[in-house]
Amino acid sequence: MRLAWPARWVVVVAAVLLAGCARGPDVAQGLNDPYEERNRRVHEANLKLDRAFLKPVAEGYTQLPQPVRRTLGNVAGFLALPRSIVNDVLQLRLDDAAHNSMRLLVNATFGLGGLLDPATEMGLEHRATDFGVTLGVWGVPEGNFVMHPLIGPSTERDTVGMVVDLALDPLAWAVPDEYPYIVLGAKAAAALGQRSAYGETVDAFLYGSADSYAQARLIYLENRRFEIRGRKVLGEEEQDPYAELFELPYAE
Numbered sequence: 121m122r123l124a125w126p127a128r129w130v131v132v133v134a135a136v137l138l139a140g141c142a143r144g145p146d147v148a149q150g151l152n153d154p155y156e157e158r159n160r161r162v163h164e165a166n167l168k169l170d171r172a173f174l175k176p177v178a179e180g181y182t183q184l185p186q187p188v189r190r191t192l193g194n195v196a197g198f199l200a201l202p203r204s205i206v207n208d209v210l211q212l213r214l215d216d217a218a219h220n221s222m223r224l225l226v227n228a229t230f231g232l233g234g235l236l237d238p239a240t241e242m243g244l245e246h247r248a249t250d251f252g253v254t255l256g257v258w259g260v261p262e263g264n265f266v267m268h269p270l271i272g273p274s275t276e277r278d279t280v281g282m283v284v285d286l287a288l289d290p291l292a293w294a295v296p297d298e299y300p301y302i303v304l305g306a307k308a309a310a311a312l313g314q315r316s317a318y319g320e321t322v323d324a325f326l327y328g329s330a331d332s333y334a335q336a337r338l339i340y341l342e343n344r345r346f347e348i349r350g351r352k353v354l355g356e357e358e359q360d361p362y363a364e365l366f367e368l369p370y371a372e
Contacts, residue, residue, distance in 0.1 A: 151341055152264050159267035163333045166272060167326060170315075175323075178315035189316075191235050192309040197246055198227055198234025199306045202290040207249045211257045211351055216247045249351065251288070252281025256348035265337055273340035 153159065181189065201224045208217035223244040230238045239245075255277050256262065263276030274282070286292065292299045315322060329335045 151337065152262075153337065154264055155266060159265065159337075160333050162267040162269055163336065165269060166267070167332070169270070170326065174311070174315055175319075178312050178319060181312040182316045182319075189313065193313045194227075194231070194237045195234050196306040196310040196313070197237070198224070198231070199291065199302065200248065201227075201246065203251075203285050203288075204247065204249050206288055206290070207251055207254045207285075208247075210251070210254045211249065213249075213351065216249070219244060220247055249347075250278075250281055251284040252278035252344070253348055253351055255281055256344070257351050262341075262344070265341065267333075267336075273336050275341070275344070278344065 201220055205217050205220045205224065208214070208220060223239040223246060226239040226242065226244060227234050227237060230236070252275075260277055262278070266274050266276060266279060268274055268279070271282075286303070289299070289303075291302060295302065325335065326332050
């Protein structure tokens with residue numbers, strides 16, 4: 121469905137205003153989970169979906185030839201680059217914007233439109249970010265913790281960020297009619313890639329924990345707060361101890 125320019129900007133402005141009204145503690149003050157009862161129900165539904173669908177499909181995904189899986193992962197990462205570049209600029213991280221732009225250029229040309237990833241071999245790894253981080257960098261509080269169907273853990277601020285990222289993605293301007301299918305395909309490839317790559321770890325995390333909901337909440341919040349702190353401070357960033365685990369429960 122094509123979203124006209126005026127409507128697109130109405131969505132962005134409304135979402136940012138809602139983010140500014142988000143209530144909750146500052147990112148350094150623990151967690152705020154008034155919807156825990158509802159969130160836990162959603163989490164249980166997500167686990168059932170994982171058992172019934174995502175896990176079996178991911179196991180089948182591993183049977184694809186490795187070059188095919190690598191190509192699908194490359195395309196998913198390539199399609200996420202415009203979003204990162206836009207948010208790099210909004211965060212005033214111009215070095216990162218230039219870095220990601222160069223990665224986009226290299227993979228668009230020498231990488232055959234993102235099918236290959238020569239940029240990583242050149243030291244141009246993807247420095248991923250999103251509008252949820254942008255809001256955090258500019259001081260918008262994270263609001264309440266929420267658990268979304270299919271998507272998994274988030275916050276009110278990051279939920280607004282997802283909406284704005286979709287509205288401002290340059291791909292949505294270039295191919296508005298095909299964009300929803302492109303996004304769904306890329307996210308599906310990324311989710312299957314994560315689920316298949318870390319299958320044993322994911323199973324231990326989701327089904328071996330005494331309280332996988334509390335674990336998912338903790339890891340998500342700590343990872344996002346760490347990411348925002350790193351984006352606020354220019355220069356060398358410390359290593360995030362939760363970076364890998366954050367992707368495991370529900371791949372974005």
